[in-house]
Amino acid sequence: MEAQYPAHWEADVVLADGGTAHVRPIRPADADRLRSFYSRLSDESIYFRFFGPRPRLSDRDVERFTNVDYVDRVALIATIGTEMVAVIRYDKTGPGEAEVAFLVEDAHQGRGVASVLLEHLAATAREQGIETFVADVLPANMRMMGVLRQAGYTAQSRFADGVVRMTLDLTPTETSAEVTTSREHRAESRSIARLLTPGSVAVIGASREPGGVGQTVLRNLLAADFTGPVYPVHREVRAVAGVRAYPSVTAIDGDVDLAVVAVPAESVLDVVEECAQKGVHGLVVVSSGFGETGAEGRERQDELARTARSYGLRVVGPNCLGIANTDRSVRLNATLAATVPGRGKVGFFSQSGALGTALLQRVAQRGMGISSFVSAGNRADVSGNDLLQYWEEDDATEVILLYLESLGNPRKFTRLARRISRRKPVVVVKSGGTPSGHSAEELGLPDSAISSLFAQAGLIRVDDLIQLFDVGQLLAYQPLPAGPKVALVTNSDALGLLAADACLAAGLEPRPPVNLGPAAGAAEFGAALEGELASAGVDAAVVIYMPPLPGDAEAVAAELLRVSQGSGKPVLTTFEGHLGMHPALQVTEPGASRERPAPARGSIPSYAAPEEAVRALAQAARYAAWRAQPATPPPALDDLDPARARTLVHNLLSAPEPTPGPAAETAGTRRGVRSAAFAEPGPPVEIDAAELLSCYGLTVWPAEMVRSPEEAVAAAERLGWPVVLKVADPGASRRAGTVRLGLTGPEMVRHAYAEFADQLGEKVLAVQRMAPQPAVPTVVGVVEDPAFGPVVSFGLGEVTARLLQDQGYRLAPLTAEDAAALVRSVRAAPLLFGQYGYPPVAVDALEELLVRVGRLANDLPEVARLDLDQVLVGESSVMILGARATLRTPAGPRLDGGPRRLS
Secondary structure, three states: OOOOOOHHHOEEEEOOOOOEEEEEEOOHHHHHHHHHHHHOOOHHHHHHHHOOOOOOOOHHHHHHHHOOOOOOEEEEEEEEOOEEEEEEEEEEEEOOEEEEEEEEOHHHOOOOHHHHHHHHHHHHHHHOOOOEEEEEEOOOOHHHHHHHHOOOOEEEEEEEOOEEEEEEEOOOOHHHHHHHHHHHHHHHHHHHHHHHOOOOEEEEOOOOOOOOHHHHHHHHHHHOOOOOOEEEEOOOOOEEOOEEOEOOHHHOOOOOOEEEEOOOHHHHHHHHHHHHHHOOOEEEEOOOOOHHHOHHHHHHHHHHHHHHHHOOOEEEOOOOOEEEEOOOOOOEEEEOOOOOOOEEEEEEEEOOOOOHHHHHHHHHHHOOOEEEEEEOOOOOOOOHHHHHHHHHHOOOOOEEEEEEOOOOOHHHHHHHHHHHOOOOOEEEEEOOOOHHHOOOOOOOOOHHHHHHHHHHOOOEEEOOHHHHHHHHHHHHHOOOOOOOEEEEEEOOHHHHHHHHHHHHHOOOEEOOOEEOOOOOOHHHHHHHHHHHHOOOOOOEEEEEEOOOOOOOHHHHHHHHHHHHOOOOOOEEEEEOOOOEOOHHHOOEOOOOOOOOOOEOOOOOOEOOOHHHHHHHHHHHHHHHHHHHOOOOOOOOOOOOOHHHHHHHHHHHHHOOOOOOOHHHHOOOOOOOEEOOOOOOOOOOEEEEOHHHHHOOOOOEOOEEEEOOHHHHHHHHHHHOOOEEEEEOOOOHHHOOOOEEEEEOOHHHHHHHHHHHHHHOOOOOEEEEEOOOOOEEEEEEEEEEEOOOEEEEEEEEOOHHHHHOOOEEEEEOOOOHHHHHHHHHOOOOHHHHEOOOOOOEOOHHHHHHHHHHHHHHHHHOOOEEEEEEEEEEEEOOOEEEOOEEEEEOOOOOOOHHHOOOOOO
16 A cells, blocks of 8 residues: 655745746655656766666666655755756655655756755654754755755764765744745746746737727737737737737747637636746736636646646736736736826735726725735735735835735734734735635634734735725825824815814824915915924925915925935824825926826825725824834743643543543543544544643642532632632633632532532532732633634623633734733723723733743644633732633644645
8 A cells, every 4th residue: 555645745846947847745656757867867966866876776776766755765856847857865864764765857957956855854854753864965065965954954064085965954033934935035036037027929819800909908018008919819819919820839939938728718728828838937817717616717726737747837817907016117017907006115916806996996996006916816826925025125116005815825924924014014904705615704703803912013904995006005105103293284264173183093193283264375284394393393285275265276286295204203184185195295206207207205195085095094103103113023931841741732632532530520621532623634632721831830729619508618729718619610700690709718618519500510619719909800811723723812801891802812923012012002001001990910921821822832833722810810810710721733833834845
């Protein structure tokens, strides 16, 4: 029987030059593929691998190389199309040690194939308990030594008997993580650059029918004056739109970098094969009839992505609007939209193909301009994550706007956004779609949780498309505000008051409006704005120019531009109700044409109403405050024992199912109580989490389970008076009447026990020593979300706060700043800071607890759920009154934390 391997050992990957390949374990059926691969190798490559000439592989060699056990002997291959282009393998040589070797086809050397294979093999080896790789390398084999040394692992080498022996410690390090991230970033950025900066474009399916999809894209390419050759492809006609046509893409004389595919869905796969044969780098599939049509279309879409990636092609779409690049050296409009905005600072990603045309028209109407645009449609391959990587490197893009209907890899998305938002603002509209096609509520994460996680990453989440563009035009052309203090300059008292009220509602601090009156002109507006901007108590200004009678708008605009230049403070306007970049308020980009002027930095955006300007300014102010915080790593904690925690979890999950009995009736206070609420790969295990928390320096307030009044009194004597008697059910804290506080003697305990027996019929109760008062009750939790990974939640334990679902969320691990922001994110947070009659409590101790819980969640993917209910926050410390955890064997590793892969 053929050995099996985990599914996550297979992956599509992006190579260093932006092309793609498929990585998977070798199989016995690869024998002929291996022979063909070997036949294409140079004598030098063979010599470096085998330390001598070996013209051919014997049948015995082929059988040994292709038959592995996926434990002590593992080999991974990289394929492009149907051909094998590289192989890497390890053979275990001793406890925790294996010998490693790899071989890359000469034609594909220098593309980063070996580096990505090494990443995947190292992850595979660690899963099998391999801690060290050893490689014997000839001194002249500089490529192999470079790959091993540059992986980021701790490496040692020594020379003996004409061979360099290199030893790699496979323990992940900060350097190895940085190497992986950097390579991923460069590769994905290059793969998108190849799409957006093609030297030539073929339009496959460009018919002569007016209004046809292919012809529309062709005419838009020509109208934009694309700087390279454009090749219509049509099986029968000689020319389309006056341009010579070709019967197939392979018949085109020159190279083709990008192909726009507009053929029926059932013919797209044949086109992919032809494009691969031609050497096309990427595809834009505007054809419909894929995932949007149902299960059959979804299968066709998945096959499109698999086939294209296997041949090294990236795919935008299917069912998309297309892509555009306004760079004057490219001038690419490979979209169905005749109107594409002029050159600007904004990179724009839209998942919706149907909305794409309207979105581009709105941007153009505002006069904003874009750097590049991608409509991903069904997002079979290229996603918002890929575009983030590209725009991070693109100097022409200063602001990123995203319209998302779903998140393919949310954990990777937030990781990228957190890094990129430090340099460039990312504004996102997240519609009702959900991560990976499943409901956030099904995952236990409400939509408010996604907003919290976005805020943690520095993303600016807005409610609708109007706000997307409102915020985008401010960020693209004005500086960030240094704080929340806003000056208001107006010629309308009513509008000034509306703006002031809007500031207060948005969390800004308005100064009294400067009302210049309806007759004010350029001199008055200029002097007033100059005076306000000169004040140290002003961080931004909103100017309202709505004259009741026609005035000299051009002069007012010129004065506003003059005063705002060099102030370093953002200025926004409501200028005669104009929406967007008013021509009179623009600083024109050098070199822009008269027909399509491109606004430059310093242009002042205008809004239809003051409230809209204020709302955009509030978003910018919150983002600026986030960016001003230092990007610090999670704090170092020296009293943790994650190794003991992992051993504990492993033992709990591998233990046999317990026999039902009295122990199982104690509301799950001992290991082994199971729940049927979770699916494979194994039944979940519910535990009292006190011992697990102790591995992370956290102590649970002691409690004892009792089944009679006498046991309750004896437990109270042992724990010390006063005590609390409560229902042992883990969910009891959510119900009223399940706790009796301040019991100071045996009679009070017996009486309380009798009350529970009469009213609730509870058989198992818990006795716990009374925690010091006063204290504020809070609730801390962890959920291992299938999309986002470990998420830490926090809220107050009051019944009202629970009913209102007043909770905050952050991705683990938490920095000190994350923990502080999480505590303050809930609406009831003032109760922790001495307001409304509550005493101020030890918020610093609470924040440290959140950091520790986040570290636990990040270290242990087996913790499917953790509930600390309740956590009392006293004047000097925190006390965990109860802690439950649900453990489950994960289906595989968190893929975002492992080797590079396309998601």
